[in-house]
Amino acid sequence: MPEAQSPTRKRIVDAATRLFYAEGIGRVSVDAVAEKAGLTKRTLYYHFKSKDDLIAAYLDGRDQPNLKRMAGWFEADQGGVDSKVEAIFANLAVAARHPKWKGCGFLRTAAELASMPGHPAVKVGSRHKSNFEAWLAGALSGHGIEEPEVVAREIVLLIDGSFSIMLIHRNPDYIEAAGRAAATLVRARTPDRD
Template sequence: MPASLSPTRKRIVDAATKLFYAEGIGRVSVDGVAEKAGLTKRTLYYHFKSKDDLIAAYLDARDQPNLKQMAGWFDAAEGGADSKVEAIFSNLARVARHPKWKGCGFLRTAAELASMPGHPAIKIGARHKTNFETWLAAELSERGIAEPQILAREIVLLMDGAFSIMLIHRNADYIEAAGHAAATLVRARNRNDK
């Protein structure tokens, strides 16, 4: 979330984040967000011209914190690139086991807005996924992993596939399995081991 965000705007985005993530964007009204923020609907509309703008702000506010969290898990893990990548998945599995976990907010929002490909939130979600993929490719490249861009994309596919199946089964074992597969892919491309 930008540092220049006014306190009122931040309060609105924080309220929207809690409600949209917990209930989904379609089930939450602007009135509900205003009430949760302790403001009038008029004040909300002073800061956001539409619910669509508020949805976009909700996802935009999640972008950097999510990327920073995954980078932190990667950096904190001991071992080679394979262990570091697997640590992201292991930590996601731990988070997914929390009763309040509702899945990837970016994917859930994209699913709700599937019929609106030009929606600003879809663009923000695409940017988030691209930012993660680009960051991961750079980390893999630094560690001497072959084809880092292709590998990063494969890892994103494993991650988002696991997120999707976990929404159906509510079983974090899927993301751990995806983490093992990702680590195997990293080891297969590790030029330092050859």
């Protein structure tokens, strides 16, 4: 069985995910993760050579589920492509209204590691954001949007900007406003259909 599928490794990553997301990576010790996972620190270090590797695994474990969730919101919306894009923001606003919501784990981790751009977790976060942008550009292209890569980048700026401001104000209205702006950008690049 590959290490990535090991039940013990999964238990450690699940514990780290709960703690890192709730409290931040700097405030959570390896001891706390081991305790939450119900394992010894030695067992944890058998599966992860450092806390840095554990932080990267935490974010890596959020990558595909987050991408699938946003793609699902896009696909489930019955409106035009502008509505589909706005649906991503509307669903993020619903998530942000949950009392346990702490923002984008990728952005929060990158902020904590701002002085360490080569950190493995920063690389995972960069890959995640690039993957989302590439997926979105492909989805927009499939709906005939002009300059889909440009529009996707603008939408990513709106999403991440609204995540940042919501952490300051704790007000999901910002992401809803960003969603309306994103829908406007999409409509502006939608070719006329005769």
